[in-house]
Amino acid sequence: GITLIYSKDGEPLSPEDFDNLSPDEKETIAKSREILQGKLRETIRAVRETEKNTQALVEELDQKCAMNAVGHELESLFEEFGAYPKVTGYLEALKKDVLEKIDKFRADGREGAPFPLPFLPHSDGVGDTIKRYRVNLLVNNKELSHAPLVIESNPTYHNIVGRIEYRAQYGAFFTDFSAIKAGAFHRANGGALVLNARELLLNPFAYEGMKRILKDQVIRMEEIGEQYRMIATSTLRPEPIAASAKVILMGTPWIFYLLQQYDEDFRKLFKVKGEFAQEMEDTDENRLSYAILVASQCEREGLLPFCSDAVAYVIEEGMRLAEHQKKLDTQFLDLCDLVRESGHWAKKAGKKAVDAEDVKKAQKELKFRNDYHEQYIGSMIKDGSILIDVEGSEVGQLNGLSVYDMGDYAFGKPSRVTARVFLGKEGVVNIEREAELGGHTHNKGVLILQGFFGARYAQRTPLTFGASICFEQSYGGVDGDSASSTELYALISAITDIPLRQDLAVTGSVNQLGQIQSIGGVNLKIEGFYNTCKMKGLTGKQGVVIPASNAQNLMLDEEVVKAVSEGLFHIYTVSTVDEGLEILTGMKAGEPN
Known part of the structure; x- marks a missing residue:
């Protein structure tokens, strides 16, 4: 500030000297003081106004400089995404926020004051500011040429709905928008999501979370723990995303009938039922499908190729499993095991291809490993115990x-x-x-x-x-x-x-x-x-x-x-x-x- 000091003949007066002045001199000095203080007030007001105007001009210049640097990038984004109101709205908000925080982008090498609590997360300067404007890409289907098809083998609540991850640091947890992770519903949006019904029911909250998405047609990321806390805590609340995925539940008939009987929402949400037959007709086309199954398994697992007589024996085994001379079994687990083991015995024998004898060998070895009780009962019949x-x-x-x-x-x-x-x-x-x-x-x-x-x-x-x-x-x-x-x-x-x-x-x-x-x-x-x-x-x-x-x-x-x-x-x-x-x-x- 400015301090006024009494003076006489150009020399400052002490309080004692001022008291020794005559009344007329004191009155003259007081009047001069009032006039001077008025001029000072006007001068200070003018200086502040000038500083304010100058600061506004500087800020305007900074914004112009910033827009000259990145404006063309924003304009290209506005042109590309002009048909999407939410995207253009976000870009407008981003532009406004960048201009309001222009000072945070200065990189003049000056360091701020030491952080008072070094064990807490602190700003990284310009780099930390730039993180604010990075895009957290949840799903990228750019390479897909068709609607997404997602098979979620572990349908937990967070795996299907998404999650917000936290970083632990010195007993505290921190997060930001970059820690939002997509769930299966996000990845399958616009396509189909395949879930195992049994696994879905075994995971807490997963089945109800799936139903909520299907009923509301939106994906909401919500923290399960909030339902059980006594006090609500402040955290991220991502905006709901419109959902349009078709859900395919795979399970046994028993689970289907249980859900249909005891869940009133099940019939409303799942309208189409498809059943897999345990057998199919023995036709040339289906026999060819058996051959393709064998060939694909050999290629996938690096097995030796099967000769025609070996494939014929596998087809015959399919009839045996179906217990019908004109039908083939469609539960391929046992057949795939037979193909795999037949390939093993052929390789062990040094052959270049699997023949019918190798398939018979695999069946014989399978029987040998599992027929203990059959042999035991047979021995009791033989010695007269039974x-x-x-x-x-x-x-x-x-x-x-x-x-x-x-x-x-x-x-x-x-x-x-x-x-x-x-x-x-x-x-x-x-x-x-x-x-x-x-x-x-x-x-x-x-x-x-x-x-x-x-x-x-x-x-x-x-x-x-x-x-x-x-x-x-x-x-x-x-x-x-x-x-x-x-x-x-x-x-x-x-x-x-x-x-x-x-x-x-x-x-x-x-x-x-x-x-x-x-x-x-x-x-x-x-x-x-x-x-x-x-x-x-x-x-x-x-x-x-x-x-x-x-x-x-x-x-x-x-x-x-x-x-x-x-x-x-x-x-x-x-x-x-x-x-x-x-x-x-x-x-x-x-x-x-």
Whole structure:
């Protein structure tokens, strides 16, 4: 500021000298002081006005200089994105912000004052200012020539919705717009997003987050933790982005039906249902697809090429897995494993290509690794621990056929089914049911026997008898109705005291009309009884009785086919109970009077 000092004859006066002046001199000095102070005020006001105007001119000049430096870049952006109001709005805001913060772009080498708290993040000068205007490109589909297709294998909430990342520094967390990361919905916007339904449901908040995006048609990045904090914290809140992605959920029918039953939004959001068939027709086109599958796997995994006979054997294995002579299996996991292992054995043998023998070798080795339980049960049958007869005839006793499913391996083995009758009114007693070892389907099959007996033999006189049916030496659960015909034959044999052939095994379900119905696992059952007969000695009379409708499902092992063609083993097909009784007893079934 300016300080005024009293003077006389050009010499400053001290306070004592001023007090010694006469009143007239003091009055003259005071008047001069007032006049001088007024002129000083006017002068200072003029100087400040000049400084203000000069500062405005300097700022205007700075802005002009800045615009001369970058204005043409902004103008080109305005021209390129003129059709996008949000982009041009952002560019206008950017231009305004740059001009308001022009001083921060000066790089004159001067350093600011030391930062008072060195452990906290501090400004990097011009570089830190430039970061403010960088573009955080979330998704770049420039190289795509089609709509995006995104497969998210780990559908967590943040992976599908996006996230805001934080930097930890000395116990504090910091973030900015450059830490916003895109989710699967951002990458799939305008295209399709494929998610595994089970994985989606297992991840907390992911399923609800997906539904919210589909219902609102916008992608909102929200921090999950905010829902559980007592106090809301200040953080970034990105603007919602319009969503137009199609979501494809992959899962099992069980998950589909659960969601459809218990989630009211599911049917509203997912309108199209597509199911993958477990089998397809055996056509030339589909056989070619099998060959392409084998070739593509060999190319992808660097396997040896397959000869035509090897591909033919793989196609035959596809028919076997489908259990149908005119269909091919479409669950390719087992087939791909077979192709991979066949390639291994061919390479180990030093071959240049995989042939049918290598495929057979792979099947043999796979069986060897997994057939422990089959061999163990077979050894118990051989040493008599499990009672199975493959010769002779017995009353009320017959060989049934069962499939043991170990999850990764299944095999068939015979089981002895017995029936006993006695005086009483109990009717047919299912011992498996009474022991709580029978499944619902098995119990249903036994009840059907009662309906058949009533319709066939009790039209004039009520049947009064007691009978029991049992799977001998069965200590685990029994389910399925494929043994209902076996139980019926054993029961009729016990009632009539007519023996049944023990060199035959029977499978097939029966209805109340006495018709034999198809069953599953027919190949495994036939092969299981064949192996048992082979172990005990083939007589040339042994065989199996199967439903006639299962003839189309026969895809048997080469050894079994050879034994049948040579007359060492037999396969009989029946359509009715009477046909089966004729084969098992050697007697023609009678007609009701």
